[in-house]
Amino acid sequence: MSPDPLFDLTDRVVVITGASSGIGASAARCYAERGARVVLAARRKERLDELAAELPGSLPVPCDVGDPAACQDLVDRTLAEHGRIDVLVNNAGTHHIGPAEDESVETFRGVVDVNLNAVFALTRAAARPMLDAGRGSVITVASMFGLVGSGQVPQASYAASKGAVVNLTRELGAQWARRGVRVNAIAPAFFSTEMTTGMFSDEGAERWMRRQTPMGRAGELAELHGALVYLAADASSYVTGTTLSVDGGWTAV
């Protein structure tokens, strides 16, 4: 059966950062299963090679997104291999948990560098060929903590950087709206990954998370696929500058 054209991703060239684990690896599998040609970026080369071996036609590109030259190299290698970029998924991210009064300015800067500055550097590099082609979709993995504060899980730099990418999404979406390049974000709640090991291995914290979530549970990684496919595909052709919450209702209350 041929795929519904609204959600068809056959042969789309999709660059995914943070593809070495968690949400990024899950997104890469999801896009590859739908026939996309996935480009896998992160620092841990061996992890990328393992995933690439699983996904025929994928291209692993070791890349530290904190380095703007490496971001440009990722774009150049994708263009050399595939001739275009249809979708960029800005998923690489980091965090620091601890009270703001104890968080050093250097730590704060380090988180903002990966979660915000790198998103700008890579989006800017990837958008140029997209704008030349007059089509493209950028999806940034923000967080519900880009829409609301956390407090109970103190993370000033994370909340600041995720809030900033939500508004960067609005601004870039508006700037490129007439040029065929759409820019959107998703805002997940808690999903079990390396980043959230502390939360999921602490019974009290996990109970708190379930109590706070209207659906009463964490998300499953596959529950992000609907939003990731929708924003990448033609189904969202009139959607730009928006952030789609995938949070079991966390930001609804």
Ligand SMILES: NC(=O)c1ccc[n+]([C@@H]2O[C@H](COP(=O)([O-])OP(=O)(O)OC[C@H]3O[C@@H](n4cnc5c(N)ncnc54)[C@H](OP(=O)(O)O)[C@@H]3O)[C@@H](O)[C@H]2O)c1
């Ligand atoms: N899990 C959740 O509950 C949750 C909720 C909301 C939002 N998010 C967001 O989802 C995204 C993915 O996180 P995750 O939960 O899947 O955690 P994860 O498993 O720890 O994945 C983080 C990914 O980012 C990559 N990364 C970090 N720094 C990088 C850098 N400088 N250059 C290139 N890649 C880098 C890591 O790869 P390398 O170490 O190999 O470089 C890794 O693949 C993040 O943006 C996170 O903020 C997660």
